[in-house]
Amino acid sequence: MSLDNEILAFIQKELSAKDLTLDSALNIGKQATVPEDVWDLLEKIADVYSIDFTHIEWHKxxxxxxxxxxxxxxLPRSLKTDYSTPERLTIKMIxxxxxxxxxxxxH
Known part of the structure; x- marks a missing residue:
């Protein structure tokens, strides 16, 4: 099994979402997932595949x-809503x- 398919299958299983593809965005669109679940997923993937996610700019x-x-x-700055359009976070990027x-x- 290729790395692409292995990680795709891992993510599909973790998120219970068999309809995900490599081009699926986890943060926007019909397959959007809540930030907490994506964070948990990235932590698990980091452990399994030895990926360093320390430089991910989460707010993007x-x-x-x-x-x-x-x-x-x-509101104070820390509680203000950021109305910018999020960038796509795809399985292919992972x-x-x-x-x-x-x-x-x-970077």
């Missing part, structure tokens, strides 16, 4: 959601990280 893929019923102007042993997209 999961912008901060503040307090929805309060306007940003009255496979590439496994090939090189580290996250290579946010």
């Amino acid at each position: 893929y999961f912008p901060q959601v503040g307090i929805p019923f309060l306007p940003n102007f009255i 496979v590439e990280a496994a090939r090189v042993g580290r996250w290579n997209y946010d």
